[in-house]
Amino acid sequence: xxxxLLPVILIILLFSAxxxxxxxVAQEASPQFNNQLTAExxxxxxxxxxxxxxxxxxxxxTLSPNGSTVLYTVTYIDLQSEARRxxxxxxxxxxxxxxxxxSDGGTSPQWFNNGKSIAFVNKGxxxxxxADGSGQKIVSGLSNFEIFSVSPEGNKIYFTKRVKLDQTANxxxxxxxxxxxxxxxxxxxxxxxxxxxxxxxxxVASFNGSAVSEEKDIxxxxxxxxxxxxxxxxxxxxxxxxxxxxxxxSKRLNGIAEARSTNSDIxxxxxxxxxxxxITEGNRGYDKNPVFSPDGSKIAFQSMERDGYEADLDxxxxxxxxxxxxxxxxxxxxxxxxxxTWANDQTIYFTxxxxxxxxxxxxxxxxxxxxxxxEGVHDMGPLNLKSGVLVAGLVSMSMAPEVSxxxxxxxxxxxxxxxxxxxxxxxxxxxxxxxxxxxKDHKDLQMWIIYPPDFDPAxxxxxxxxxxxxxxxxxxxxxxxxxxxxxxxxKGYIVIAxxxxxxxxxxxxWKEQISGDYGGANIQDYLDATDAMAKEPFVDAGRLGSxxxxxxxxxxxxxxxxxxxxxxxxxxxxxxxNFTSWYGxxxxxxxxxxxxxxxxxxxxxxYTYSPHLMVDNWDTPILIITGANDFRIPYTQSMExxxxxQLHGVPSRLLFFEDEYHFVIKPQDAVIWQREFFEWLETYxx
Numbered sequence: 001x002x003x004x005l006l007p008v009i010l011i012i013l014l015f016s017a018x019x020x021x022x023x024x025v026a027q028e029a030s031p032q033f034n035n036q037l038t039a040e041x042x043x044x045x046x047x048x049x050x051x052x053x054x055x056x057x058x059x060x061x062t063l064s065p066n067g068s069t070v071l072y073t074v075t076y077i078d079l080q081s082e083a084r085r086x087x088x089x090x091x092x093x094x095x096x097x098x099x100x101x102x103s104d105g106g107t108s109p110q111w112f113n114n115g116k117s118i119a120f121v122n123k124g125x126x127x128x129x130x131a132d133g134s135g136q137k138i139v140s141g142l143s144n145f146e147i148f149s150v151s152p153e154g155n156k157i158y159f160t161k162r163v164k165l166d167q168t169a170n171x172x173x174x175x176x177x178x179x180x181x182x183x184x185x186x187x188x189x190x191x192x193x194x195x196x197x198x199x200x201x202x203x204v205a206s207f208n209g210s211a212v213s214e215e216k217d218i219x220x221x222x223x224x225x226x227x228x229x230x231x232x233x234x235x236x237x238x239x240x241x242x243x244x245x246x247x248x249x250s251k252r253l254n255g256i257a258e259a260r261s262t263n264s265d266i267x268x269x270x271x272x273x274x275x276x277x278x279i280t281e282g283n284r285g286y287d288k289n290p291v292f293s294p295d296g297s298k299i300a301f302q303s304m305e306r307d308g309y310e311a312d313l314d315x316x317x318x319x320x321x322x323x324x325x326x327x328x329x330x331x332x333x334x335x336x337x338x339x340x341t342w343a344n345d346q347t348i349y350f351t352x353x354x355x356x357x358x359x360x361x362x363x364x365x366x367x368x369x370x371x372x373x374x375e376g377v378h379d380m381g382p383l384n385l386k387s388g389v390l391v392a393g394l395v396s397m398s399m400a401p402e403v404s405x406x407x408x409x410x411x412x413x414x415x416x417x418x419x420x421x422x423x424x425x426x427x428x429x430x431x432x433x434x435x436x437x438x439x440k441d442h443k444d445l446q447m448w449i450i451y452p453p454d455f456d457p458a459x460x461x462x463x464x465x466x467x468x469x470x471x472x473x474x475x476x477x478x479x480x481x482x483x484x485x486x487x488x489x490x491k492g493y494i495v496i497a498x499x500x501x502x503x504x505x506x507x508x509x510w511k512e513q514i515s516g517d518y519g520g521a522n523i524q525d526y527l528d529a530t531d532a533m534a535k536e537p538f539v540d541a542g543r544l545g546s547x548x549x550x551x552x553x554x555x556x557x558x559x560x561x562x563x564x565x566x567x568x569x570x571x572x573x574x575x576x577x578n579f580t581s582w583y584g585x586x587x588x589x590x591x592x593x594x595x596x597x598x599x600x601x602x603x604x605x606x607y608t609y610s611p612h613l614m615v616d617n618w619d620t621p622i623l624i625i626t627g628a629n630d631f632r633i634p635y636t637q638s639m640e641x642x643x644x645x646q647l648h649g650v651p652s653r654l655l656f657f658e659d660e661y662h663f664v665i666k667p668q669d670a671v672i673w674q675r676e677f678f679e680w681l682e683t684y685x686x
Contacts, residue, residue, distance in 0.1 A: 031081045045426070049671045060109065061073075069131075072417065073089070073106065078667075091416060106122050140210065144162075149234075149237070151239050156204060162198040163219075165198070203215045245270050246271070247301075249288040261590060263307050285312055286302070287302070309594050310594075311470075313336065314337050315328055316350060346365055349390065353505035357505075359374045360390075374406065399420075399424070433449045435448075460540040466483070466498075472511050472512075523558060543685045543686070545568060548575070549625075550662065571680060572625070575641070622652050630662045
């Protein structure tokens, strides 16, 4: 099973049953895969949890070779049955009415045969169809795969599947009903799954449009993975333009070394000779997401310098296949590089988290300057560029992801997909406003303020401080199907979302400051943001709450012990409560080794910022949320916090999801999450 840990818009891409179109069969209580609102929902006119699950969710999109047409997937979810349906659409890059190509399911569409044919996945099968959706058929010779990609010439294919290399306890003793694990090393579990001694390997094979044959495991015998855990991102593997080579990412470490290191590398594999070279050998940090230049002479990739630091500066590097030279193209650029794509052999486009937004930038590898292409209150990416046409994902706090076309000369862009237009026409969104304040130490702090729909400045509103996770991630113009700012605003709250110390998009020094200082400057940033907004005439300073997940959940726990009466309600989701017990039960040890400055037994001062040390000060109602399958911040952290709150007589509630992990992704679980979230706030803030 593919273990995705991507945003929900990607998690929901599930396989459907066959590749042949069939007439729909009438069934009792059949799932409703549409985004039509009820009369009651239209009359309400604002976001609700139920409306949230009617949103069509954009998945993968890809341009045709001539740049004239984009394929994309949309997933609809039926809340009552929790059934999901993903189908493939095509749309002219000039805009217009989309054409639905599949009706009974289709994911991962890819063009081949010079744009005349499309390969896709349906119900676990590799399928093909003509560019107009006709002639759908199953490709023979391929099963149990996870991701795939057809070579540029269309005669080869690579795919990944899991390869079992060691025995489980059941297999070792031939006792299939036993439930026991024999563990000899670290990384025995990761994020939300236990190791079963299988590994994601890359296979290459011949492909003729109808069948796959002569498959070969290019990682045979290796106890390593590509793509790398836990995200298994398709962008970590790519074809050369001539289809003769594959560049792929792998982290060739196991056990304790894997738990403590971020050292992944990019390997160049030549199909004909089976020769392989490590093109990033000697670099100790993350290297990933290789992208060949159009002429195949170079490979661009993302690279971090320091081992064990997952929030190091993500740099743009280029490897020259002719002389083996690596060049730091973005040297001097202080922002993280993502979504790399080549326009020609000298010009590269990419995205960056930038001052609370996500913009497109470009560079020329000969002069290495960086220019910002786009402007606006949005996040853009991923990018797809073919034949001089650039398409990009487009998202904001007020709009779920859509597809746009970007003018590469001017940076002007045009939204061409309108998946959820019927919903937006029936509900109101609150205003999103950028605001800067001065912190206690005289720094400029940017924050986003989200106002309730029909905001009246003459009224006083309760407000919520949003504490960001990460901790080194941006508060950009993201759209969440759980931590949705417009949902919070629709309930009558003003949302305060500061880009505090540690958030990316404001330079590397701002991002790095938080390491080793969890209870310091970034917490003061939260207090400064809260105090500044509490002075606004439309904010009721007596009705302030603080909410957050992961590092944000930690922030809530920490604030609960030192907020000096500012807040009247707290909500912490999957937060770190006791740093000592957390270090002893989490899996990716490179993270606390860097951000906590080492394990608890060496006496680092970072452990003095553990919220459990201030629990005697807790006096404010707190809702604590966790999932049983969260191995990043194990659920026992939330149990410890709840028990402490209960024993201190603090009004508290534990919301425990038996089948969720660090994120809540199941539809009905998510609705309960929303209902409990707002019930708690309404109890103590309204």
